[in-house]
Amino acid sequence: xxxxxxxxxxxxxxxxxxxxxxxxxxxxxxxxxxxxxxxxxxxxxxxxxxxxxxxxxxxxxxxxxxxxxxxxxxxxxxxxxxxxxxxxxxxxxxxxxxxxxxxxxxxxxxxxxxxxxxxxxxxxxxxxxxxxxxxxxxxxxxx
Numbered sequence: 001x002x003x004x005x006x007x008x009x010x011x012x013x014x015x016x017x018x019x020x021x022x023x024x025x026x027x028x029x030x031x032x033x034x035x036x037x038x039x040x041x042x043x044x045x046x047x048x049x050x051x052x053x054x055x056x057x058x059x060x061x062x063x064x065x066x067x068x069x070x071x072x073x074x075x076x077x078x079x080x081x082x083x084x085x086x087x088x089x090x091x092x093x094x095x096x097x098x099x100x101x102x103x104x105x106x107x108x109x110x111x112x113x114x115x116x117x118x119x120x121x122x123x124x125x126x127x128x129x130x131x132x133x134x135x136x137x138x139x140x141x142x143x
Contacts, residue, residue, distance in 0.1 A: 010036060011041070012042050055087055059087060065105040068087070073098065
């Protein structure tokens with residue numbers, strides 16, 4: 001069972017925009033409405049995880065914090081199936097050939113996320129670890 005303060009149900013709607021560029025037409029999908037509750041065409045649960053706290057902080061400290069929505073295979077019509085506030089999770093979806101839409105994070109969600117981080121503490125920022133030269137390799141030994 002999830003703790004009630006670690007998830008929120010959000011509803012969203014998506015729309016397409018077709019653009020013609022140099023004789024080619026391209027369809028671009030975007031999130032056009034995002035509201036609390038399950039009243040919209042697509043209702044998803046935004047679940048927060050302790051392991052993603054550093055990613056949440058990074059997102060909140062960005063100029064424009066975003067929410068990311070996984071929408072199925074990158075070649076098909078979007079079918080929203082998950083939402084996250086973590087760029088790391090969104091990047092893993094993209095690596096898996098999933099279509100990801102993003103939208104500005106509503107102020108109420110930003111405040112809720114800040115409260116979550118205040119309640120559970122900030123995660124240590126591990127950053128990208130650099131390997132020491134030669135680490136992980138068998139070293140040649142002279143006899």
